[in-house]
Amino acid sequence: MIAEYGHVALIIALCLSVAQAIVPMAGSFAGYRTWMRLGHSLALGQLVFVAISFACLTAAFLQDDFSLQYVANNSNTLLPTQFKISAVWGAHEGSLLLWALILAVWSAAVALFSGHLPLVLSSRVLSILGAISVGFGLFILLTSNPFARILPFSPTEGGDLNPLLQDFGLIVHPPMLYMGYVGFSVAFAFAVAALIGGQFDSAWARWARPWINSAWVFLTIGITLGSWWAYYELGWGGWWFWDPVENASLMPWLVGTALVHSISVTEKRGAFRSWTLLLAILAFSLSLLGTFLVRSGVLTSVHAFANDPERGIFILAFLGLVVGSSLLLFALRGPVVQRQQGDAEVVSYSGLSREMMLMLNNVLLVSAMAMILIGTLYPLIADVLELGKISVGPPYFNFFFVPMTLGLMVAMGFAVFSRWKKTDAQMLRQKGMVPFLISLGAALILPLFLAETISWESMSWEGVSWKAYSITAAITLGASFWVVTMSIEDLWQKLDRGSSKRGSSKGDSSKRESRLKNLTKLPGSYWGMQVAHIGIAVCALGVGLSSVYDVQKDVRMVPGDRVEVAGYEFTFDSLDFVQGPNFGASRGQISAYKNDRLVAVLYPEKRKYEARNQVMTEAALDAGLTRDLYVSLGEPLKGDAWAIRLHVKPFVRCIWLGGLMIGLGGLLSVMDKRYRRRRQSGAKLSAQSAASEAVTQ
């Protein structure tokens, strides 16, 4: 019965979203305030019903209701409880329901926190979000209903969740990623509302900015978690595969990053207006494209599910409708928004200014996105044109993405230092000299040192360290140090701002005091920028160094064997059999020694999940900031022998540490007091206007 309640709740939510799409929009044109206000209550109502529906599906999983097709396919009585809950979004139907739920959460958040916005704008934003909900509601109910029953002969036992998904990663990665994807729908709704109203200025940018930043934070963390999950769960030590679905999440992130920067120009300087709108439309369109690629099964991918083509066609049609209509609107109304710019002062800036630097940032990010888009869609296009079945390999993506990232990092160092309108080139040269020399030194010297510590005996070069000198490592180190040192230099200058004017006569203590004072005065968005930029440097360092110094060996071992990898001695101690809740596993014990000292004992497993009869590698790793030891059991060979993969991965943690720092940076800038203060004063203002309205009535 519970499933039917869930189904009905979903249908009611769809009806509410239809009303949410139409009523406030109509009201905004006709000028009926009650109609416009209705959008807010409808959004909250929709959240309630989608949440009920989601709760019903979760209950069906917890009760092992295998009469539901979806539960029967993705759960099992032996599945641990936390995985029964995460299994709700473990496959197609449920993950769409999660998407709908998150969309409802964002809409409700907009309804609750938009008190300071003009009613016309907030009602239109909610109406557009409603229209998107209609699309997804229809998609779920028509093509992928999670509440479909298998009657009258329902199975007594479920098929179990895909073992790869029985992991903590599945609990956190999809919800985070979806919060990001769907969050861009708010940016999209703001952009479309601005185009409809023909009004788009700094105030608009200030309202939309926290929403855009928070969506971007979720997406950043979602991608980072996904990469980390792939690293330890897929069992082979890779953290990014240029898989179509990974690309599908990276593309909105790149455009989102461009948007986060471009909207700051719109807010502060009133420039880049139509470009910002276009980016907002693009970011959400790419999120939808990602959904299409994942859900339609048109591409061979780690994330693809077995699917019927009907779903692909539905999403493609929806994608076409959203992209087509929003771009048409942009083409028609974009000039109006642009013309409005003429009213204000003409925004001018010189060749060496912060505006120019941010433009460079946007050009590089959008070009990187375009390269990935071409590489991802090329196999599809080639297939349609019957040019053969092609897959585009990682070398293509690396060839374009790596230089562009390096270019971005070089520009980033300058950009932190640049000023609005015009930057003093002399000052830039002066202040940039020390960071430049430090980075150059790091690039030249550190690779020698790294090559020494990370032993290369295993590479059969007889300890000739200059041969092990890696140019890639040098470039990575140089670029990362450049970003970090320039950031620190800028921070230092900001702290010294007050004290240098007063002169040095006052002594060191007062200088320190004024520096401290300046330190607390710096706004959250400044800290956000600094943390995120240093995060990029840390992430790049991890990517570069781990790919250069990574050492991997596939070996055949019997218990008692000893193998040396990059200065670590691995011994295969023993092999046991262990029984898990819904699997049995062969578990190896492997000890790692460095200089005859025990560093770690690792227990990699080869699991066999009973319900699906599926084998899965559970890697074991010893994590550290400077290196990961990563061991996985391959397959049993003759006798006691096993194929074993041994990895030493220097600095691989930095990749995700950097990712989290980027996310944290975004979070700091969302929490900037500036937005909260405006919000409060905005709320006061709207309260006042409401009061004055009441008086006039």
Add this chain to the structure above:
Amino acid sequence: MHPLRKQRLQLVILLVAAAALVVGLVVYMLRENGNFFYTPAQIVSGEAPKSTFLRAGGMVVDGSVVRSDDSLWVQFKITDGVEMLTIEHTGILPDLFAEGEAAIASGKVDENVVLQATQILAKHDEKYTPPEVADAMNEAYKQKEAAKSGSYK
């Protein structure tokens, strides 16, 4: 020419040149790094090029997997229902690699028409068959049917 216009013209020329360069690079890189998919029948018949990087997929033939005793070398056959292709690989096979299941191998075809694979992909979900393999199997099945009905005439 008006200096402003001249400046604009220079900018436009620069942009066009940059765009042309980028498009050229993209096309070149796609060609260099696009790996074509071939069916075992296409490779055995010699339709597929030798010693270029390519992918082949099909069902792993029952009982065809041969392992070495003292290394990670493995040999197996895949089929699209028409022809069988021998594949050799040194390394660890993916978890869901099994006889009678779909697999995709990427590598180069050598002189003896053996695919020396650098990477073996198996499906990641027991219900999932890579679309290329499914297509190839369907195509081969259709051809067989057509050949059968042809022989009746």
